[in-house]
Amino acid sequence: MNAGVKVFAPASVANVAVGYDILGFALEKPGDEVIVRFKEEPGLVITSITGGQLPYELEKNTAGFAAKQFLNKIGKNNVGIEMEIRKKMPFGSGLGSSAASAVAGVFAVNELLKRPMTKRELLEFAVAGEQIADGAWHADNVAPSLLGGIVLIRDNKTLDVHRLPTPRGLYATVVYPEIEILTSASRAVLSDQVPLSKCIEQSGNLAGFIIGLMHSDFDLISRSLNDVIIEPQRATLIPNFYEVKNAAIEAGALGCSISGAGPSIFALSNNSLKAQAAGEAMQAIFAKAKIESKIFVSKINQEGAIKF
Amino acid sequence: MNAGVKVFAPASVANVAVGYDILGFALEKPGDEVIVRFKEEPGLVITSITGGQLPYELEKNTAGFAAKQFLNKIGKNNVGIEMEIRKKMPFGSGLGSSAASAVAGVFAVNELLKRPMTKRELLEFAVAGEQIADGAWHADNVAPSLLGGIVLIRDNKTLDVHRLPTPRGLYATVVYPEIEILTSASRAVLSDQVPLSKCIEQSGNLAGFIIGLMHSDFDLISRSLNDVIIEPQRATLIPNFYEVKNAAIEAGALGCSISGAGPSIFALSNNSLKAQAAGEAMQAIFAKAKIESKIFVSKINQEGAIKF
Numbered sequence: 001m002n003a004g005v006k007v008f009a010p011a012s013v014a015n016v017a018v019g020y021d022i023l024g025f026a027l028e029k030p031g032d033e034v035i036v037r038f039k040e041e042p043g044l045v046i047t048s049i050t051g052g053q054l055p056y057e058l059e060k061n062t063a064g065f066a067a068k069q070f071l072n073k074i075g076k077n078n079v080g081i082e083m084e085i086r087k088k089m090p091f092g093s094g095l096g097s098s099a100a101s102a103v104a105g106v107f108a109v110n111e112l113l114k115r116p117m118t119k120r121e122l123l124e125f126a127v128a129g130e131q132i133a134d135g136a137w138h139a140d141n142v143a144p145s146l147l148g149g150i151v152l153i154r155d156n157k158t159l160d161v162h163r164l165p166t167p168r169g170l171y172a173t174v175v176y177p178e179i180e181i182l183t184s185a186s187r188a189v190l191s192d193q194v195p196l197s198k199c200i201e202q203s204g205n206l207a208g209f210i211i212g213l214m215h216s217d218f219d220l221i222s223r224s225l226n227d228v229i230i231e232p233q234r235a236t237l238i239p240n241f242y243e244v245k246n247a248a249i250e251a252g253a254l255g256c257s258i259s260g261a262g263p264s265i266f267a268l269s270n271n272s273l274k275a276q277a278a279g280e281a282m283q284a285i286f287a288k289a290k291i292e293s294k295i296f297v298s299k300i301n302q303e304g305a306i307k308f
Numbered sequence: 309m310n311a312g313v314k315v316f317a318p319a320s321v322a323n324v325a326v327g328y329d330i331l332g333f334a335l336e337k338p339g340d341e342v343i344v345r346f347k348e349e350p351g352l353v354i355t356s357i358t359g360g361q362l363p364y365e366l367e368k369n370t371a372g373f374a375a376k377q378f379l380n381k382i383g384k385n386n387v388g389i390e391m392e393i394r395k396k397m398p399f400g401s402g403l404g405s406s407a408a409s410a411v412a413g414v415f416a417v418n419e420l421l422k423r424p425m426t427k428r429e430l431l432e433f434a435v436a437g438e439q440i441a442d443g444a445w446h447a448d449n450v451a452p453s454l455l456g457g458i459v460l461i462r463d464n465k466t467l468d469v470h471r472l473p474t475p476r477g478l479y480a481t482v483v484y485p486e487i488e489i490l491t492s493a494s495r496a497v498l499s500d501q502v503p504l505s506k507c508i509e510q511s512g513n514l515a516g517f518i519i520g521l522m523h524s525d526f527d528l529i530s531r532s533l534n535d536v537i538i539e540p541q542r543a544t545l546i547p548n549f550y551e552v553k554n555a556a557i558e559a560g561a562l563g564c565s566i567s568g569a570g571p572s573i574f575a576l577s578n579n580s581l582k583a584q585a586a587g588e589a590m591q592a593i594f595a596k597a598k599i600e601s602k603i604f605v606s607k608i609n610q611e612g613a614i615k616f
Contacts, residue, residue, distance in 0.1 A: 022512045154516035154532060155509075162519045162528070193501040199537070201463075202507070203514055204330045208462035210518050211470050220470070224462065229507070 004037030005111045009104035009305040010148075011095040011296070013174065013266045014140035017227040017257035018206040022153045024096070026144040027172060028298035030089035032097070034063055034104035036112045039080040044068055044109075051087030054101075059132075061085075062098045063105025066129025070106045073125070074116050081109060092183070093176045094260035096141030102129030103145040107305040119146060119305070123159050134183060141260065148304030150213065166300045167216035171275035173248070173267040174259055175282040177293040181237050186261035189233050198228050218254055218270045225255025225268065238263045240289050247281035256282075272297065312345030313419045317412035317613040318456075319397050319604070320404040321482065321574045322448035325535040325565035326514040330461045332404070334452040335480060336606035338397035340405070342371055342412035344420045347388040352376055352417075359395030362409075367440075369393075370406045371413025374437025378414045381433070382424050389417060400491070401484050402568035404449030410437030411453040415613040427454060427612070431467055442491060449568065456612030458521065474608045475524035479583035481556070481575040482567055483590040485601040489545050494569035497541050506536050526562055526578045533563025533576065546571050548597050555589035564590075580605065 010031035016023040032051075039045075046056045046064050058064035063085050071077040083105065091097050106125045110117055126142045138156045147163065154160040208224030211217070235241040238258065244265055248256035252274035253267035265282060269275040279295035286293040318339035324331040347353075354364045354372050366372035371393050379385040391413065399405050414433045418425055434450045446464045455471065462468040516532030519525070543549040546566065552573055556564035560582035561575035573590060577583040587603035594601040 019511065019515070021508045022515065152512070152515045152519060154512040154519075154528075156512075160512075160516070160528075160531065162516070164519070190504065192504050194504050194507045196498065196500050196502050196537075199502045199507045199510070200329045203327065203511060204460070204462040204464075204468075206511055206515055207327070207330065207460045207518055208468070208470070210515055211460060211462075211472070214522060220462075220468075223468065229504075 004035055005108055006033060006035045006308040007104050007108040007111060007305060008033050008308065009100040009107060009145050010301050011089050011097070011100055012141045012144040013172065014096060014260040015230065015258070017225045017231065017255060018202060018209050019152070020230045021138055021140055021156065023151070024140040024144040025150040025172065026148045026301035026304055027174060027296060028301045029296055030095070032088055032100040032104045033086040034108040035084040036108040037082050038112070039082045042078040042080050044071060044077070044081045044083065046085060047082045048084040049087070050085070052091060054085065054087070062102040062129040062133050065132050066102040066106040066125045067109040069128050070109060070122065070125040076113065079113070081112065083108070090176060092180055094258065094262045094264040095174065095176065096145055096260060098133035099126070099130045099141030100145050102126045103142055103305050105129060107146065111307050122146060123161065127159065144304065146304050148302045150300060164210060164213050166302065167213060167218070169270050170300055171269045171272050172298055172300060173253065173269065173275045173279040173282070174264050174296045175244070175279055175286070175293050176264040176296070177238070177286050177291045179239070179263050179291060181261065181263045183261045186234060186237060189237065190230065191233065194229055202227070202229050221268065222254040225257065227257050231257050234258055234262060238265070239291065240285050241265070244282045244285045247285050248278040251278040251281040253278040312343055313416055314341060314343045314616045315412050315416040315419060315613060316341050316616065317408040317415060317453050318609050319408055320449045320452040321480065322404060322568040323538065323566070325533045325539065325563060326510060326517050327460070328538045329446055329448055329464065331458070332448040332452040333458040333480065334456045334609035334612055335482060335604060336609045337604055338403070340396055340408040340412045341394040342416040343392040344416040345390050346420070347390045350386040350388050352379060352385070352389045352391065354393060355390045356392040357395070360399060362393065362395070370410040370437040370441050373440050374410040374414040374433045375417040377436045378417060378430065378433040384421065387421070389420065391416070398484060400488055402566065402570045402572040403482065403484065404453055404568060406441035407434070407438045407449035408453050410434045411450055411613050413437060415454065419615050430454060431469065435467065452612065454612050456610045458608060472518060472521050474610065475521060475526070477578050478608055479577045479580050480606055480608060481561065481577065481583045481587040481590070482572050482604045483552070483587055483594065483601050484572040484604070485546070485594050485599045487547070487571050487599060489569065489571045491569045494542060494545060497545065498538065499541065502537055509536050529576065530562040533565065535565050539565050542566055542570060546573065547599065548593050549573070552590045552593045555593050556586040559586040559589040561586040
C-alpha cells in the first residue's frame, strides 16, 4: 500500500479574556495526531483511536465528520481511506480538544489527496466537525488550531477570520487542573444580558489588546487583558481561580484568565522565564488545594496544523 | 501688547459605529477658533464670543474652564490672558462642538505660554472642559479633536488613548441635518443592558474595523462598520435615518452610521469622489423630507488642534 500521511493539530486557547467567541490562539503543545492511508475498499473508515474513548462512527466523530464533509464536497467520498486518531490531549479541558481532532482529520485527508484545497478553505469542514462535539458553529478554537497564530473571528457565521500580529517574545502558559467542567455548564452560568457599561469596558480592552499586539506594547497588552464580562461569571466553577490568577500576575505574567470554557487557565508573558514561573506559581496554588494539574508553556504556535 | 495666538480645533465623529464611547476621529472642517492674548490685569477672561450663545463665566464655558484648570495646574492663574471664542460649528450636532471649544481653549493658552505641556498632556484639561457641557468624563470627541487621527480611548477614566492607523484614501463624509436632538435624549433611549449575542457581534466588528485600518483592507472595514447595539436604538430620533444610510452605501460608501449622539450622520469612503457622492445622496434624502442639511467632506484630520 503506502506510507500514509501523519499530521498534528495543536491545542488552542479560545476567548483570550477579551474576545469571547471571537479570539483564539494556538499552542505548540499539546495536540492531536491523525494518520491516514489509502485502502482498497472505497470509503472513509476510522480504524484506530488511542488516548481517549471516542466513537468510531464518522457521523459522531469530530475528525471523521470533518473529513467526510470535505470528501463529499470534493466528490471523493468513494476514495478508500483509513484513519487513525491519536488523542494526545485531555477532553473537556478548555484547550480545544475536539477542535484539534476535527482540524487534524480534515487536514490529514487534504494532505493525503495532495491538497485539493488550501488550509484556509478547510476551515468550514473543521468547524462542521467540531460542531458535533460542541453543538455550536464557531471557530475560535478551530481557526487557530488550523491556521496558527492569534486569530480574530470577526464573524463566526461567515468564518471571516483574520490573523493578528504576534509580538516577539510573547509566551503562553496553560495550566490544566484535573477537574471536570462540562462546556454546557460553563455556558449555562452566563447571563444572556450584559450591562452596557461592561460592554464598553470590554470593547476598550479588546481594542487595546489588538493595538498592543500590533505595536508589541506589552504594557498595553497587560492593561487590556481584563475580562469584565465572562470571567466573573465563570470564576466560581474553578476552585481557587482568583488565587491562581493572582499568582500568575505576581510571577510576572501580563495577564491571566480562563482558557475557553475552562477549567484550564492561561497566562501570557513577555518571555519564557516569566511564562514558566507563572505556570509553576499557578500549579502551586492548585497543589495546595490538592488538585493535580499539568503545565504547558510555549510560544504562540505560528504554524497551526502540520504534516510530519 | 502682543499679537496673541490663534488656534483651530476640529470637529470630530465619536462612536464610529462600532466603538461607542471609545472611538472617535477628527475632521478637517468644521471647527472652532480661539484667540488668546496677554493683558495687564491678572487672570483669564473671555472677552468675545461669536457664532453662538455661550456663557462668559469661566466655570460655565468649556473653553474657559479647560484653560482655567490648566492654568491652575501649572500655577499660572495670575497671568493676565484674554480669550476670544469664534464658534464656527453648530451646537448639538453630534460633531463634538463643545469638545472642539474645550480643546481650542486649553491648546491656545498652552501655545501662548510657549508650551509648558505637550499636546497629549493637555487632554485631561480639555476633557474637564467638555465635561461642563456634557456632564460625562469621556474623551471620544476631545482626544481626536486635540490629537487628530482615528483614536481609541481604551479607558476613559485613565485617558488611555491610542492612535489607530489611517489607510491612505480614507475619506469622511458628514451630513448635518438641521434638527435638534439633545444629547440627554439621545442617551435616554439607550437600554443599560445589551444582549450577549449583540455584544459578541459588535466586538467582532470593532476588532475587524481595527484590523481593516491596520491592513488598509477596505472590504473588511466595510463589513465591520455595522453597529448592532447603539444605532438601532437611536435611529428613530433621526427622520429617514435608514434611507439616508442606504443612500450613502449605494453611492459607494464603506459604511454609514450616526455621528456621536446625532443628528449628524457620517460615512466613510475609500476615495474623495465616493465621499462627495455619498454626501450628496444623503443630503438629497433629507431634502426630500424638507430638512435642510450641511455636508462636510474631508480626509481624516491627522493634526488635530493647530496654531495658525
